[in-house]
Amino acid sequence: MKDNYIFNKNMEAFIRAYPEEASKYDLITNNKEKFELETVIAYSGEEVVRAVLPDGRKLMLEGIYGKDDYISDTIKSYGRISPRTPLFLVGTMYIELVRKFAKATNDECFVVLYEPSLKIFDYVMHTMDITDLFGKLPATLYIEGLTSGKLSQRMSSMFTLEIFPSLKIFIAPNYEHLCKEEVLRASKGLRDAFTELMSAWHTGARYTDVANKNLIYNLKTYADGYNVAQLRGILHGEYPAFVVSAGPSLNKNIDELKKIKGRAAIIAVDTAIKPLLNHGIKPDFFCIVDGKKPTELMNHPGIHEIPLVTHLSVASGIMDLHKGKKFFYASAESIEDEVIRVCRKEAGNKKYIVSQNLPTGGSVANTAFSFAYFMGAKEVILVGQDLALTNGRTHADGTFKAKMDKLNLTEDPEYFEVDGLHGNKVYTRGDFDMYRIWFEKYIKDNNLTNAIDATQGGAKIHGTKIMTLKRAIETYCVKKVNLKEKIDALPKMLDYGARKGLSDFYYAFPEKLMEVSRKAKQGERAYRKFAKLSEAEKVDNKELLKCADKIKEINDYMNSDQYALFVQAGMIDIDYVMRMSIYEEQEDEKDERIQIAKQGILLNGLIALYAKTMSENIAVIVKKRTIKPAKKDINGKVDRFLYELSKEAR
Amino acid sequence: MENVREILDIIMELAKAKRGNDAFAFLVENFDAIKEYIMFLGENQIIGIDELNELSNNLMNAVENKDLFLLTDVVQYALISVYDQLFKEDEVDEKE
Numbered sequence: 001m002k003d004n005y006i007f008n009k010n011m012e013a014f015i016r017a018y019p020e021e022a023s024k025y026d027l028i029t030n031n032k033e034k035f036e037l038e039t040v041i042a043y044s045g046e047e048v049v050r051a052v053l054p055d056g057r058k059l060m061l062e063g064i065y066g067k068d069d070y071i072s073d074t075i076k077s078y079g080r081i082s083p084r085t086p087l088f089l090v091g092t093m094y095i096e097l098v099r100k101f102a103k104a105t106n107d108e109c110f111v112v113l114y115e116p117s118l119k120i121f122d123y124v125m126h127t128m129d130i131t132d133l134f135g136k137l138p139a140t141l142y143i144e145g146l147t148s149g150k151l152s153q154r155m156s157s158m159f160t161l162e163i164f165p166s167l168k169i170f171i172a173p174n175y176e177h178l179c180k181e182e183v184l185r186a187s188k189g190l191r192d193a194f195t196e197l198m199s200a201w202h203t204g205a206r207y208t209d210v211a212n213k214n215l216i217y218n219l220k221t222y223a224d225g226y227n228v229a230q231l232r233g234i235l236h237g238e239y240p241a242f243v244v245s246a247g248p249s250l251n252k253n254i255d256e257l258k259k260i261k262g263r264a265a266i267i268a269v270d271t272a273i274k275p276l277l278n279h280g281i282k283p284d285f286f287c288i289v290d291g292k293k294p295t296e297l298m299n300h301p302g303i304h305e306i307p308l309v310t311h312l313s314v315a316s317g318i319m320d321l322h323k324g325k326k327f328f329y330a331s332a333e334s335i336e337d338e339v340i341r342v343c344r345k346e347a348g349n350k351k352y353i354v355s356q357n358l359p360t361g362g363s364v365a366n367t368a369f370s371f372a373y374f375m376g377a378k379e380v381i382l383v384g385q386d387l388a389l390t391n392g393r394t395h396a397d398g399t400f401k402a403k404m405d406k407l408n409l410t411e412d413p414e415y416f417e418v419d420g421l422h423g424n425k426v427y428t429r430g431d432f433d434m435y436r437i438w439f440e441k442y443i444k445d446n447n448l449t450n451a452i453d454a455t456q457g458g459a460k461i462h463g464t465k466i467m468t469l470k471r472a473i474e475t476y477c478v479k480k481v482n483l484k485e486k487i488d489a490l491p492k493m494l495d496y497g498a499r500k501g502l503s504d505f506y507y508a509f510p511e512k513l514m515e516v517s518r519k520a521k522q523g524e525r526a527y528r529k530f531a532k533l534s535e536a537e538k539v540d541n542k543e544l545l546k547c548a549d550k551i552k553e554i555n556d557y558m559n560s561d562q563y564a565l566f567v568q569a570g571m572i573d574i575d576y577v578m579r580m581s582i583y584e585e586q587e588d589e590k591d592e593r594i595q596i597a598k599q600g601i602l603l604n605g606l607i608a609l610y611a612k613t614m615s616e617n618i619a620v621i622v623k624k625r626t627i628k629p630a631k632k633d634i635n636g637k638v639d640r641f642l643y644e645l646s647k648e649a650r
Numbered sequence: 651m652e653n654v655r656e657i658l659d660i661i662m663e664l665a666k667a668k669r670g671n672d673a674f675a676f677l678v679e680n681f682d683a684i685k686e687y688i689m690f691l692g693e694n695q696i697i698g699i700d701e702l703n704e705l706s707n708n709l710m711n712a713v714e715n716k717d718l719f720l721l722t723d724v725v726q727y728a729l730i731s732v733y734d735q736l737f738k739e740d741e742v743d744e745k746e
Contacts, residue, residue, distance in 0.1 A: 043704075043728070060720040064708055066727025173719035 007126045010134075014125070017134035021146040028118045035178055037123050042067055049093070049123065051178055059174040061093060061120070068096075075100045078168055083108035086159045090114045090186060091172025092124045098139050099132070101168075110158050111139035116175065116182030118145050144182055149437075151186060155193035164194055196430070210291045210315070212570045215333055216509070216618050217316035220625045221326060222339070223502055227493040228309060228329040229356040233376040234486060240264040240476040241377035242454075244283065245365045246271035247386030248393040249456040256469040257281050257383065263477035264381075267309070267372055269364040270297060271395055272384060277302045284483045285327070287368045288314050289360070295321055307487060309358075309371055312336055325487065329371075330355040333569070338562040339505060343494055346501030352493050361438020362431070369439065369451075379450045379476050383469055386458030387436040388426040389415060419460040421453065428459050436461055452476075499629035506627050512563040513615035519564070520608035523554035527600030534593040551600065558607065567611045654687040655737075658730050662722060670718040677713065677721070684709075684729070691732060705729075 015022040034054050039047040048062035063070045074097060075081075081104040089098060092115045102109055113133070115121045121143055124130060133139060141147070142154050159167065169190070176183050235241060242264055244250070244257065250272065258281055260266060268276050268283040270293055276283055277300045287309045288298075295317040304324040311331035319326070330336060337355060344350045358374060360367040365385055372380040393405070418433060420426040428436070436459050443451050443463035453464040454472045467475070494502060530547045533540060558564045657680045664673035677684070688709075692702040705728055712721035 043701075057715045057717075058711065059715060059717050060723065063723040063727060064720070065723050065731070069727055070723070174717065 003126060006129055010125045010130055013131040013134035018141060018147075020148065021141075021143055024146045027145055028122045031118050031122075033117060033119045033178075035119070037061075037119060040064065051174065053177075059177055061091075061172065061174055063173075071097050071100060074170060075104065078104075081105055081109070081168075082166065084110070084163050085166045085168060086110040086112075086163050087168045087170065088112050088114070088155065088186075088190060089170045089172075090116065090183060091170075091175055092121055092130065092133070092141075093128075094170065094172050095124070095128065095130050095133055095137075097170060098137055102137055102139075107138050109138055110163065111137070112142060112155055112158050113139050114142045114144075114151060114186055116144045116179035116186065118143070120178075121146075144179075150189065150192075152189035152192035152196065155190060156196045159193060160197070164197065211313040211331075211333060212566065212614070213617075214291055214314060214316045214319075215312045215331070215335065216621050217625065218312045218314065218319050219339070219502065219506055220627055221319045222312060222328060223494060223499055223627045225326045225328050225493055226307075226490060227352040227354065227356060228327045228358065228371065228374065229354050230352050230490050230493070231327060231375050231487075232356075234483070235265060235376045235378065235481070237376050237378050239377065239479060239481045240379040240381055240472075241372035241375060242266045242381045242383055243365060243368045243372055243385070244268045244272045244276060245368075245382070245384040245386075246275060246395045247384040247388075247455060247458055248390040248395060249386050249458055250275060250384030252456045253383065253454075253469045254279050254281070256473065259470075259473050260477050262480055262482065264473075264481070265372070265375065265377065265483055267368045268306075269368050271364075273298060273303065273306065274300050277306075282306065284487075285309050285371070287364050287371065288318060289364045289367050291315055293318060298322065309368075312339075328493070329358045329367075333566070335562050335566040339502065342501040342505040343498040344501075346504075347498035348495050349491075350498075353498055359442065361435050361442070363435040363438075366435055366438050366442075370442065373446070373448070377450075379452055379472075380448075381452045381454050381467075381469075381472050381476065382461070382464065383454050385453065385455045385461070387432045387439075387461070388418070388420070388428045388457070388459040389432075390426070390457045421455065421458055421460050421466055426457070426459055432459070439463075496629050499627070503627045503629055506622055509563075509622065510615040510619040513567060513611045513618065516561065516564045516567050517608045517611035517615065519554060519557055519561075520604045520611060523551065523558070523604035524601055524608060526550040526554060527597045527604060531594055531597035531601065534590060534597060539590075554604070558604075564607070564611075567607055567614060570614065571606060571610050654683050655730070655733055657683055658725050658733070661725050662730070665718055665722045665725075668718075670716065673718065673721060674713060674716065687729065687733075696732065696736065 011022070011025075014025075035051040037049055037051055039049050040060075042048040042062070042064045044067070046067075048060070048064060048067060050058050050060045050062075052058050066073075071094065078085075078101075081101065083105050085101075085105060087098070087101050087109060089111060092113060095113070098111050098113060101111065115124075133141060140154065140158055142151050147154075167190075171183060242257065242260065244266060246269065254275060257266065257276070258279070265285070266276075266281070266283040268286040270286065270288045270290065273283065273286045274297065282302070283306055285307050286303075289311065291313050293315045295315065298318050298321060303322055307325040307327060308322050309327045309329065310319070311329050313331040313333055340353055340355050344353045347353055358367050359370040365382075369380060369382070415427045415429050416433075417425040418428050418436070439451075439461045440463050442448070443461075448463070451461075451464045452467050452472055453461055454467050454469040456469070460466075526547055530544070530551060533544045533547060558568070657676075661673050661677055664670075664676060688702065688705060691697045691705075692699065697705065705724065708720060708724050708728075711717065712724060
């Protein structure tokens with residue numbers, strides 16, 4: 001029976017937890033679902049609900065005889081539910097299952113509750129107290145028609161790769177008949193979420209193997225580099241910045257940029273640099289974030305004059321090719337913290353030796369956008385930021401190819417439609433859309449009212465003002481600014497002392513990795529002993545505890561030492577196997593201990609091997625690419641003092 | 651009567667395997683045995699006449715509407731559940 005008291009109570013909690021969805025609740029009245037709901041009396045005397053289809057078929061949504069038992073039996077069928085087990089549940093009517101699931105895991109679970117039917121959700125809101133779903137329960141709710149964004153995105157943000165193998169799925173009875181399309185879409189969404197996680201992991205794997213190598217290679221250029229922290233607020237909120245990307249529409253308005261004539265900062269993303277230089281436009285900066293960007297993309301004689309905004313893991317080929325100024329921001333590599341630490345320790349001037357992050361959503365344009373705000377741009381104007389496949393092309397001509405290929409968008413399921421800049425619909429793809437969502441979130445989170453989209457076509461970025469490039473230049477480029485002069489006046493990030501710190505760190509690197517290898521060997525031995533003790537008929541608890549202490553000591557080292565973490569970051573293929581088995585349940589405690597020991601032996605054995613191999617490879621690099629502090633690096637009195645004390649001076 | 655538990659188990663197995671058509675076909679094929687069991691429940695006043703009617707009605711609804719969930723609800727939580735209560739108790743009695 002519908003109850004307004006329950007509804008109001010639920011609604012109050014719903015508004016607090018899901019304000020966006022709650023604001024659209026009125027859509028329920030326009031519901032076009034083709035079934036009706038009616039109640040019947042269950043064996044227990046309580047009301048249960050069933051759906052009546054247009055053809056007269058009546059389908060029960062709850063059990064007449066075993067409403068509660070059905071839920072208990074479902075939970076039992078899952079066996080022992082380990083903490084961190086994910087659950088994907090379709091049908092809010094079965095919230096009791098979420099409660100029992102959460103209880104079984106002490107609230108340490110991940111639940112995505114999907115409701116494909118607004119009619120059923122409205123019924124639940126009127127008949128069941130579900131206030132705990134809006135806060136207390138570890139569940140996230142996705143209601144078809146009310147929740148924006150893709151279900152697969154919600155799932156991939158909730159479920160991590162390592163917990164996916166233990167995922168439990170529950171689809172409420174007869175939903176496959178009532179909401180066939182939605183249920184099918186949800187199962188596809190689940191598959192997409194898994195694919196997305198796997199692809200993100202593969203991307204990580206693709207870059208991790210080069211990231212470490214790039215990082216060591218790039219330390220040499222880092223020694224002569226600058227820090228983006230030196231550019232903080234350089235535009236003083238007085239000048240605009242143009243972020244130029246290489247979307248297909250850039251072909252249409254690239255020449256307009258010539259009119260800026262030193263009255264704004266121009267930041268080019270990596271792929272836009274060549275087309276800009278080819279059109280005689282010299283950006284003030286260009287950004288690169290990619291560890292595998294082909295060197296050819298930057299191969300232009302004019303490139304050295306343009307300061308590069310980059311980080312330590314960027315493709316080393318490009319870093320070597322570009323002889324100009326490089327401004328470093330923090331990479332995601334934790335070893336960089338150690339680089340900063342050793343440089344600061346020895347530096348006379350520590351001011352700019354900092355780990356300066358630039359927020360990003362994964363694309364270089366996202367980084368360039370946050371960099372523009374970091375510099376204190378009065379307005380940030382996006383150009384060539386299509387985030388869509390304008391005219392069936394991914395990028396502007398002159399980027400990857402002189403004339404880019406045209407794709408067939410309607411037949412490939414990879415492409416889908418989103419709102420276009422001019423009220424139209426445009427085709428996009430998953431990664432582009434993810435970057436667009438990031439822009440929108442960044443604008444919203446930072447209450448930005450001065451982001452302008454001057455892209456000629458493409459997907460709409462909500463929160464930006466839409467303007468033609470011509471008008472944007474006329475409106476905002478009103479004051480001359482000599483950025484080059486300001487940039488030329490900046491000192492290098494590392495002075496003599498800091499370079500010395502970096503140099504010591506660099507040459508000690510191979511030995512530090514050998515230390516990781518030795519520790520891992522100790523860990524492997526400890527796990528072997530642990531396995532042997534666990535397999536014994538009569539367990540020697542005292543010895544077992546002693547061994548566990550040793551293992552803990554090694555594990556703590558592996559989880560905190562920067563060099564050990566550096567080695568493990570390069571082992572992402574192995575990490576996958578370990579992740580997939582980490583939450584596997586064993587029959588009993590003994591089996592579990594043996595399983596843990598097996599994984600420990602394998603992991604430590606591999607760390608030992610990887611660390612040794614890396615150490616040998618890096619020893620070759622540091623021998624070839626020397627970093628030596630010299631008299632020319634002296635900057636200030638403290639630096640001179642440090643230099644006078646050093647061996648080089650004597 | 652003796653093999654009714656086995657029949658009910660097979661229906662449940664087919665339903666759990668989402669073989670709805672096979673489950674309904676098997677039910678229809680063995681309807682006499684199930685009917686006999688339901689009648690037995692009524693005749694021995696294990697369930698009241700209203701409950702008997704309700705049970706038959708729900709089973710028929712499951713078949714007519716091809717509602718596999720209702721079928722499993724009736725079979726698992728009414729027919730099998732009562733069967734187990736009756737005959738498991740008998741087994742205990744016999745042992746005593």
